[in-house]
Amino acid sequence: MHSTGTATPPAPAPEGDHAVPVGDLHDTTRAEDGDSGAGRHARRFGLPVATALVMGNIIGGGIFLLPASIAPYGTVSLVAFGVLTVGAIALALVFGRLAARDPRTGGPYVYARGAFGDFAGFLAAWAYWITTWVSNAALAVAAVGYLDVLIPVRGHAWTACLAALALQWVPALANFAGTRYVGAVQLVSTVLKFVPLLLVAVGGLFFFDPSRLGPFNSSGHGAIGAVSASAALLLFSYLGVESAAVSAGEVRDARRNVGRATVIGTAGAALVYLLGTVSVFGTVAHDRLVASTAPFSDAVNTMFGGSWGGTAVALAALVSMTGCLNGWTLLSAQTPYAAAKDGLFPAAFARRRRGVPTVGVAVTVVLASLLTAYNYFSGSGKVFEVLVLVTTFTATVPYLLATAAQIFHLVLGRGPVDRARLTRDGVVTAVAAAFSVWLMAGAGYAAVYQGVLFLFAGVIVYAVMAARRQRGGTATDRA
Structure with missing residues (x-):
């Protein structure tokens, strides 16, 4: 979901839990022709870069707070990690097959619109857009937790809210300055992102203490319910599985490489996530982790003693999440641009x-700011969790529409039939569809309520836009 226009250079790749838009939405020739012009091929990349794109986009800022968010469910949430990884890989395979069928840049938007028409395409774009700016609000709230390690800001709701708003508006101002400044911030934040993650994911294993893990299921619900609820939170960290598909028009041999890059990148990100979460669970006592606002800082403090390590990690995490917000602000503006x-x-x-x-950036940061303020002052004590669950619901809408597009093509059955492949694709698609519906259910009533309101507002927007397009087409015909 991303920019069009053949003369416009691609935007720098934002890091984060979502897809990075690269290239032109309707430039189908770039994906398939054999033109050797330097201008075209200079922007295309192969399997290693496509894999790094997926892995880099999946591993974003949300992971820095998620160990504390899923700790109340107990170690059963580690089971949710495994289930979620299987579902994410099934989605990855579906995106690979869809990209092989239609190797244009755009991902779920292109697939839904191609199979079901403008309304489905609009719904995918609208839901994805909602996901991006709600994610901005969630990332800002997560960043406040690490800012509090450096400067106490969480004593009152209004100070925490002001800090979260500042963390959203600074990247927005960088975006208004132009893409050159966005790219500079991305370079620094990408490097700093992996420092605390790898330090805890690898180093934490040497300080692992099973007695700190806490109970297997402390949610107060059955194991299946606990797995479902924690998986809905964890999906936030897996958003970005569609990155290679969204950028398919820029990938060499997209019909082959998009699927491979998506699966390899998703599996690599899952490994980093699992090691990092297990290390945090095993180094920070369960009761302390449940109340933590900076779990990676707490883990490093436990590993090395004192507070210097946690402070350094908090600074690196804060810069990393600001970088995520920097890139996501651009991404959330490019979706409605397309x-x-x-x-x-x-x-x-x-x-x-x-x-x-610029209009997209302005609208995005205003909406994210209003949502942030609403959730801080609505009386909810778990602002990050509420926002993450809203993104879980809205993100699964384009995922489900893309999966439905694959079902449509499989049932339609045009072209030669390979029964073995048809059976394999059918099973994988069924798993991906069930997975998407399951995550919607796991998001909970409050998140579904807010998410549905956002989606229904989009229906009104579509009605107005469709009427204008039809009126414009009628006027042209008469002329």
């Missing part, structure tokens, strides 16, 4: 300045 180019979003979203869709 839809506006197709006439599915208001035309104002297609305006650009210095390579940045």
Whole structure:
């Protein structure tokens, strides 16, 4: 979901838990032709870079707070990690097959629109857009937890809220300055992102103490319910599995490499996540972890004693999450930019300045700020968890639409039939579809309620845009 226009250079790749838009949505020739022009091939990349793209996008800022968010469920959440990884890989395989069928840049938006028409494409783009700016609010709240290690800001809701708003507006101002500044911030934050993750994921295993793990299931519900609820939270860390598919138009031999990069990148990210979470569980006492706002800092403090290590990790995590917000702000603006180019979003979203869709950035940061303030002052004590579960619901909408597109093509059955492949694709697609529906259910009533309100608001927007397009088409016909 991303920008169109053949003359526009690609935006820098933002890090985070979501897809990175690269290239042109409708440039189908770039994906398939054999033109050897330097201008075209300079922007295309092979399997190693595509794999790094997927892994880098999946591993974002959310992981820095998630060990504390799933700790109340107990170590059963580690089982959820395993189940979630299987489901994510099934989605990865589905995206690979869809990219082999339609190797254009755009991912779920392209697949849904191609199979079911404009409304399904709009719904995928709208839900994905909601996911991006709600994720911005969630990442800002997570960053406040690490800022509190450096500067106490969580004593009152209004101080924490102001800090979260500042963490959203600073990256927005960087975006208004142009894509060159966005890229500079990304370079620094990407390096700093992996320092605390690898330190805890690898070093924490040497300090692992099973007595700190806590109970297997402390959720108060059955094991299946606990797995489902914790998996809904954990999905936030896996968003980005679609990255190679979204950027398919820029991948060499996309029909072959997108699927491979998606599976390898997802498996690699899962390994880092699992090691990091197990290390935090085994180094920070369970009762302390449940109340933690900076679990990776607490883990490093436990490993090395004192507070210097935790402070250093908090600083690195804070810079990393600010970088995530920097890139995600650009990404969330590019999604409506692509839809506006197709006439599915208001035309104002297609305006650009210095390579940045400025209207999209402004609308995105305002909406994320309003949502942040609402959740801080609504009386909820778990702002991050509420926001993450909303993104779980909205993210599964384009995932489910993409999976439905694959089901549509399998049932339609055009072309030669390979029964073995058809059976294999059918099983994988069924797993991916069941997985998406299960995550929607696991998001909980509050998240589904807010998510559905956001989606229904989109239906009104689509009705207005569709009427304008039809009226414009009728006027053209008469002329």
